[in-house]
Amino acid sequence: MNYSSQQLSLFTQQVFKKCGMNSDDALQAAAVLIAADLRGIDSHGVARLSGYVRLFEAKRANMNANHKIIHETPSTATVDADEGLGLVVAPKAMEIAIEKAKQVGTGWVAIQNSNHFGIASYHAMKALPHDMIGIAMTNASPLVAPTFSKQRMLGTNPICYAFPTSKHLPIVIDMATSAAANGKLEIAQRTGKSIPNNWVQTKEGNESMNANELSNGGSLLPLGGHKGYGLASIVDILCGVLSGANYGPWVPPFVSFLNPLPNLPGNGIGHFLGAMRIDAFRPAEEFKNNMDNWIDSFKNAARIDENQTVIIPGEPEYFLEMERIKNGIPLNEKVILDLQELAHKFNLSL
Amino acid sequence: MNYSSQQLSLFTQQVFKKCGMNSDDALQAAAVLIAADLRGIDSHGVARLSGYVRLFEAKRANMNANHKIIHETPSTATVDADEGLGLVVAPKAMEIAIEKAKQVGTGWVAIQNSNHFGIASYHAMKALPHDMIGIAMTNASPLVAPTFSKQRMLGTNPICYAFPTSKHLPIVIDMATSAAANGKLEIAQRTGKSIPNNWVQTKEGNESMNANELSNGGSLLPLGGHKGYGLASIVDILCGVLSGANYGPWVPPFVSFLNPLPNLPGNGIGHFLGAMRIDAFRPAEEFKNNMDNWIDSFKNAARIDENQTVIIPGEPEYFLEMERIKNGIPLNEKVILDLQELAHKFNLSL
Numbered sequence: 001m002n003y004s005s006q007q008l009s010l011f012t013q014q015v016f017k018k019c020g021m022n023s024d025d026a027l028q029a030a031a032v033l034i035a036a037d038l039r040g041i042d043s044h045g046v047a048r049l050s051g052y053v054r055l056f057e058a059k060r061a062n063m064n065a066n067h068k069i070i071h072e073t074p075s076t077a078t079v080d081a082d083e084g085l086g087l088v089v090a091p092k093a094m095e096i097a098i099e100k101a102k103q104v105g106t107g108w109v110a111i112q113n114s115n116h117f118g119i120a121s122y123h124a125m126k127a128l129p130h131d132m133i134g135i136a137m138t139n140a141s142p143l144v145a146p147t148f149s150k151q152r153m154l155g156t157n158p159i160c161y162a163f164p165t166s167k168h169l170p171i172v173i174d175m176a177t178s179a180a181a182n183g184k185l186e187i188a189q190r191t192g193k194s195i196p197n198n199w200v201q202t203k204e205g206n207e208s209m210n211a212n213e214l215s216n217g218g219s220l221l222p223l224g225g226h227k228g229y230g231l232a233s234i235v236d237i238l239c240g241v242l243s244g245a246n247y248g249p250w251v252p253p254f255v256s257f258l259n260p261l262p263n264l265p266g267n268g269i270g271h272f273l274g275a276m277r278i279d280a281f282r283p284a285e286e287f288k289n290n291m292d293n294w295i296d297s298f299k300n301a302a303r304i305d306e307n308q309t310v311i312i313p314g315e316p317e318y319f320l321e322m323e324r325i326k327n328g329i330p331l332n333e334k335v336i337l338d339l340q341e342l343a344h345k346f347n348l349s350l
Numbered sequence: 351m352n353y354s355s356q357q358l359s360l361f362t363q364q365v366f367k368k369c370g371m372n373s374d375d376a377l378q379a380a381a382v383l384i385a386a387d388l389r390g391i392d393s394h395g396v397a398r399l400s401g402y403v404r405l406f407e408a409k410r411a412n413m414n415a416n417h418k419i420i421h422e423t424p425s426t427a428t429v430d431a432d433e434g435l436g437l438v439v440a441p442k443a444m445e446i447a448i449e450k451a452k453q454v455g456t457g458w459v460a461i462q463n464s465n466h467f468g469i470a471s472y473h474a475m476k477a478l479p480h481d482m483i484g485i486a487m488t489n490a491s492p493l494v495a496p497t498f499s500k501q502r503m504l505g506t507n508p509i510c511y512a513f514p515t516s517k518h519l520p521i522v523i524d525m526a527t528s529a530a531a532n533g534k535l536e537i538a539q540r541t542g543k544s545i546p547n548n549w550v551q552t553k554e555g556n557e558s559m560n561a562n563e564l565s566n567g568g569s570l571l572p573l574g575g576h577k578g579y580g581l582a583s584i585v586d587i588l589c590g591v592l593s594g595a596n597y598g599p600w601v602p603p604f605v606s607f608l609n610p611l612p613n614l615p616g617n618g619i620g621h622f623l624g625a626m627r628i629d630a631f632r633p634a635e636e637f638k639n640n641m642d643n644w645i646d647s648f649k650n651a652a653r654i655d656e657n658q659t660v661i662i663p664g665e666p667e668y669f670l671e672m673e674r675i676k677n678g679i680p681l682n683e684k685v686i687l688d689l690q691e692l693a694h695k696f697n698l699s700l
Contacts (some may be wrong), residue, residue: 073455076630104454105423110631133592149660151652161584163591171587173580177420205654219626224574230663231581234511237521241513241640242483242631248647265643280426281460281592290591293615297598302501304555310499313580 001336002328008046009034011339011350015049017094018346019056021063021088029087032118037329039317041174044119044182047335050342052085052115052254055097061085061115067092074104076278078243079111083268086117088137090271094126094134097275104281110243113267116140116254120160121174121317127162127275128170131284134162135274139239139246141253144178145219146233147226150205152219153249156181157235162314164278168295172314177231178220185211185220190332238272245270351686352678353368358396359384361689361700366400369406370697371438379437382468387679389667393533394469397685402435402465404606411435411465417442424454428593429461433618436467436488440621444476444484447625451482454630455630460593463617466490466604470510471524471667477625478520479513481634484512485624489596491603494528495569496583497576498596500555502569503599506531507585512664514628516638518645522664527582528570535561535570540682548575588622595620 012030017023029052036043055061065084069077077096081089093109100107117123120136126133140155156183160174176182180199188195188211195211202208203217214220222228240247245266252260252269278284301310331339336350343350362380367373379402387395405411415434424433427446431439443459450457466474470486477484490505508531510524526532530549538545538561545561552558552569564570572578590597595616601611602619628634651660681689685698693700 017685071630073627073630074453076455076626078631105426106456106458108456108626133588146648146651148654148658148662149648149651150654153648153651158354161587163587171390172581173584175577175580179574223577226661227525227573230525233521234523237513237641237644238483239509241637241644242628244632244636247640248644249651250511250647265640276426276458277423278592280421280423280458281428282421282594282614286594287591290615291587294591294598297600298496298499298503301496301499301503301599304498304500308498310496311576313583343482 004328005034005038005325008037008090008329011343012046012049015053015342015346016063016347018316019063019350021054027089028091029085032087032091032122032233035122035199036119036323038321039119039121040320041119041183043181043186045329046339048116048261050338051254053342055254060256061253065089069096075100075106075108077109079109081111081114081268083113086111086114086269086271089114090117090123090136091126091272091274094123094136094273094275097273098127098130098132101275101277101280102130102257106274106276109273110238111271111273112243112245114245114269115273116269117271119174120158121162121172122161123273124162124174125170125172128164130275131278131288133164133166133276133278134160135276136160136271137235137239138271139236139251139269141251141255142249143182143214143220144222144232145201145205146229147222150201150203150219151249153252154222154229154232154236156220157232157239159231159235163291164284164288165291165295166285168292169312169315169318171291171295171312172317177223177228177235179218179223179228185214191293235272238269240266242272243270254297351509352680354678355388355675358387358679361693361698362396362399364405364698365692365696366413368698369403369413376440378441379435382437382441382472385472386469388671388674389469389471390670391469391533393531393536396681396689400688401435401604401606402437403692405465405604408606410606415439419446425450425456425458427459430460431461431464431618433463434465434620436461436464436621439464440467440473440486440623441476442475443621444486444623444625445549447623448480448482449632451480451625451627454623456626459623460588461621461623462593462595464619464621465593466619467621467660469524470508471512471522473623474510474512474524475520475522478514480625481514481628481638483514483626483628484510485626486510487585487589488621489586489601489619491601491605492599493532493564493570494572495551495555496579496580497572499554499600500569501549503573504579504582504586506570507582507589509581509585513641514634515640515645516635517639518642519662519663519665519668521641521645522667527573527578527585529573529578530570535564572576582607585622589620590616592622593620
């Protein structure tokens, strides 16, 4: 069944307001979630709304958070998110990064004491209208085992870079550093299909093609083996250690039924955001024209199958967004039930 | 046969000086090559010396280069390497990044008109003694095909991050964004072994386990499929498009017997370097103590095989370096012949 983005946004805002969030923050939080649904990253959209509510009810998310800058230099800032939602603080922190980039060429913001921020691309893409490159990363609840280990030590820790262009669509590379993102596992779970043998391992560390292996105590595998372990570590250190947030096995779980570990070394989860002004390196028009040329060359690269084009990162998500703005967002039954439960709880209509 | 690092460094310096390089630059270039041999990245060490000489002889590398800053802001600079070797200009550009980080928190340098810079970790690690995070990337001759293409469009485009620590060794993550680096292919070629089926494809784009597939017109595959294509693109855009260097299929080949394509969109190859001062985000001691804690937690993560420890990135290279400083650098026969040829050509003794 399809829902319009307006309808889902309004509902999401109402839910957040029922949890005590002010209107501006609720509008922002909803915008990030709906962007995920529009762009086809369904696991990060309204499917997570009830999860945020449960975190609030467990007193692990502050819906009235006032973030503050706790340290800064001309090109950097460290932000304390006051236990708020990353959905709300990350766009504000991205504004800080953009402002610093306007002043000194680049701006970098490390955020501690936060909760999950939705899709990384929403935040990175905020840099694009300013002719800046946008960067966004976050650490997340441990699900991924480092190479040679069977223990969940790292999150799916996504990296996103957004690059402005001239006539073409911007390039937006947004990827989990695990072999497969949770969303892909969930699709396999729903369809009952087996998965490639490099996505998960059993709790003993053996190969598995079972999409439900995580519920048996298994773990996700890093992208391409030890290199993905390295990439996830970079994200964890920048988001967690540099900001003063938690890191590694201590990153608090998103699901409210799991408690954070005792003796946490930091505060909440962490994000790392950046904005680089193009004309801090070369004139923006030159860069953007060369980006178009880059894209043209990749679109025209020799194909293996004449019917399968070479994909430019960000294009499929953009086209899906256009289609879903027009035809609505398809939600699966489980998500609809979840939203209906929220509607019932808060006396709202979906 | 083992050679001492001093002996190889002296020889390398003499060769570069015979090509007209001044003593300081020759010392620097040799230091980067020998660091690769010491750290076990044998493909990037003195094995490449004759390649640099051939580029010089083909008038594609300037051994008397004077790099200059062609654009800058408080946190950024764009450097024209004057067709010099990346081995020489990258350490100088890293100094610029470090100086800017001292002033405004972070420093970022994009370099155009360069040639290959050796191992990325050498450059990133220059930030460590300053209590800074070091970042180094470079684009490189096209060998990797983007997803759904059979055309070589991207280099092995490495990414390196170096993080300072307190009592433990620094974490140094240095990885090609292709499934396998050239060095690993070369080892398989020498030993005649077959390779995993996700390293290379045939010139038609079919699966292959043949380590010699590149000489049949095949291409390398990106790390973990389309995500590696995304990562290699990030590196190519930051190093090539942002700096004004060449990018994608236009990156000039390292081997002198292949000519650059006509109508190049930029100058030479490109690098991208960064330095982030830790205390621009939080006190350096706090960060470094938490890095130690991060490392301890990963070292103690549950093992799959009790005899196989979880590896901390940078540790194996460090221990190999200590061993090779003591016992010398083992060179294979082909590399020794190559160096002997250089010795003969320049009337030097190896």
